[in-house]
Every structure is written in C-alpha cells, then in structure tokens.
Amino acid sequence: MSAAVIAMIGRMTRWGPDAKGRLVQSALELYAKRGYDQTTVAEIAERAGLTERTFFRHFADKKEVLFAGSNNLRDLLVTAVAGSPSSAAPIEAVAAGLLAAGVVFNEERRAHSRRRQSIIAANAELRERELIKMASLASAIADTLRRRGVPDPAARLTAEAGIAVFRVAFDRWVDADNEVGWSDLVRGSLAELKVLVA
Amino acid sequence: MSAAVIAMIGRMTRWGPDAKGRLVQSALELYAKRGYDQTTVAEIAERAGLTERTFFRHFADKKEVLFAGSNNLRDLLVTAVAGSPSSAAPIEAVAAGLLAAGVVFNEERRAHSRRRQSIIAANAELRERELIKMASLASAIADTLRRRGVPDPAARLTAEAGIAVFRVAFDRWVDADNEVGWSDLVRGSLAELKVLVA
C-alpha cells in the first residue's frame, strides 16, 4: 500500500464528512446545554472530533458558528429577488425572495431553528450579531433591487419592509405553539403589513 | 499666591455647566477630526475640562457618548405614540411618533447630525451600536402599541415598518444634498411605503 493511500485512510476520520456541519451541530448542543458563555471552543471542537484550530478555520469567531447559514439564506433571497420577472413590482420580487428562503425553513429544520433562537435570545452578544446579519440581509436586498432598476429610496424602503416581514414571519415560525408553515406565515405577514399601512 | 488659591483656580471649571453636553461636543469634534479609534477617552475628557473618570460616570463606554440622545428620541416617540387618540390606527399613532421626533431633527441640528452620522458610518462598532439602538426603538414602539391594545403580530409589524420609515427618512435628512425638512421626509417616506406594499 502506498504512502499516499495510507495517508488518505488516516485522513478519513480527520477529514470526515461535513466537518463544518459537525461543528455547527456540536456548538448548538453545547450552547443549549450549558449556555453560550460557559462553552469553550475547545469543547465544541472536541465533540466534533476536531481541534480548536480547525474551528477557527471554518468560523471567524465563537458566535459565527450560529450564523453560518445566513450567507446561504442571503444567497437564496438575493437570487430569487434578482430572478423575478422584470414585470414584478419591487415588493413582489422581495416576496418571492422571502418565499424562496423557505427552502431552509422546512419542518425538519424547525426544531433546530427553535433551539438556535432560544440560544440567541439568551445572550446579548448573539442578539447583536443577529441584528448585524439582518441589516446585511436588508442591504443585500436593497442592492439587488437597485440592480433591477429600482431607484432609492424605494429600493431601501422595500428592502427594509421585506426584512420587517421576515422578522415577524420568522418569530412566528419558531414560536413554540405554532405549526403554520413558512410560506403561509410570509404571505400572512405581508398581507397584514399591507392592511396596516393602508 | 498660595498653593490653595492656585488649586482653586485650576478647579474653576470643575462645576461648569452641562458637563455631559461638553463631553458629547468634545467627543464629536475629536472623533470627526482624528477618527473614533484614534481618540482616547482621556483626550475627550481633557477637552471638556473634566477627567476620564467623569466621562465614565456619564457614559457606560466610549461609544455611548454618540448615542446619548437616543433615549430622548425614544421618549419623544413613545410619548407621542401613547398620546395619540385611541381612534387612531396603529400606523397613524406611529406616524405621529415619527413626526414628534422631529423636535430634535430641526435645521440647527442637521449639521451636527451629519457629522455624527459620518463618524458612525466610518466605524463598524459604531454602526453595530446604532443597529442596537434602532432595535430598541422598534421594541419600545411595539410595546407602546401593545399597551394601546394592538395585538401581535400587528404591533410588532407596525413598529418594524415605522422604524423602516424612520431609517429611510433619517438617511435622507442627513444626506449631504438634501434640504427637505424632517416632517416632509417622514410623510413622504410613509406615503411611498404605502404605495410600494400596495
């Protein structure tokens, strides 16, 4: 057996499948069990069968492990907004984006999201990081609308309104006693916004 | 001249009027001139004729000196929302709040606000602090609406939409080449939101 093959086998566990995902899962479990502050990065890495150094190769800091999915969410949103028919009004394009984001807000993920939200709710630094992520979602949407030819302040305003709908729909989606699906919550919240501002 | 008298003269400014306001003004000038990071709290205090220790009696940290007015803003908003006639729809109460906030957004303050915003725009930590302040405004408004009997999610949604209007109006108000007054910007942004979500 060649050294190359032996090395490859040696890496099987180290390079086990989805290292990043294992880190996310381990972090979520430990943050939930012992609290964010009481969990060290070393513990997260160990539980995932990795080292602290590897954790920081995947995530900029201890918080970021909880927000790894937000880039994916942003891409889903932006792609759907950008891909809406040019005949679609700005708010329709944004609505399409919010609905497209539902790919990650399915029933299998709901328990996971609930646990994640309760971790975030319990810690000021994590709540702040979430505000930053939301703000960056809003500017990504606004940029996309501008690229579709929507001028300011309409682009900014539509994006901010869209994020307002997102926040409300998401809060309801992770609410303990709620079983309504993502797309119904988005449509319902958007419809309610229309009524409220009318 | 005795040492005691010299000491007394040195302390003349100690009980000068509006120590907090002097600290705010000094901080604004130094942050604008040399940048937030390149300014020390000791320098701010010295320029205000005070000591570092006194700075921290008035402000929890170096950032907070730029956000001292935000409690005042929140009170203006909340009071006006709470004081709206009970016949007023939620969005009307919020609009009344936004217009009432205009007390602090007058022409004399515009230059000051512009400088403040350019300082905040130049620094990530300050932008984050601003997000936090905005989020706390939104929840204060939502709470006030709930106290008026507006149920969730309408209260949350109206508050978030109101803050979206606030952000856009404020951005336009501090925009370099803009001379439109606060109330026109609020009414205009709100009217545009209505059109956009319709």
Next chain:
DNA sequence: GTCTATAGTGCGATAGAC
C-alpha cells in the same frame, strides 16, 4: 513571548451647591 497603551471598574476623598 513581554511591554505598553487604552478601556473600563471600584471605592474613598473632596469641592461646591443647597
């Protein structure tokens, strides 16, 4: 790795307003 500058805290002393 040590050294330095700065942020931020705790507590007791003091100066001046009342």
Next chain:
DNA sequence: GTCTATCGCACTATAGAC
C-alpha cells in the same frame, strides 16, 4: 450640615507593538 458631581488612585483586562 447634606447631597452629589467630580476627582484620584489603584486595579483588571485586553489589543497591539515589538
């Protein structure tokens, strides 16, 4: 005299320079 804003000092924590 009381009350409180301010000061002085000693401290910890941490980020950056070297």
